[in-house]
Amino acid sequence: MRRFSSARESDLHDGEFWAQIPEAERILQVWKLSVEQWLLAGHPPHEPGLHRSVARVRRR
Helix, strand or coil: CCCCCCHHHHHHHHHHHHHHCCHHHHHHHHHHHHHHHHHHCCCCCCCCCCCCCCCCCCCC
16 A cells, blocks of 8 residues: 555556556456446346447338
8 A cells, every 4th residue: 555645646557557457467456446336326247248239220
């Protein structure tokens, strides 16, 4: 744990931290956070990824 004297200093450190992590790892971490938020919102854990509605428009 670190203590920062200002929010700006904290933000700079946060940016440096994430810049050191490879892109693939950052994406994985974002996905984990997304799943955690989904569960905290009370949604069932068995939802298959990012659910999207499917529709089709047919011309006559």
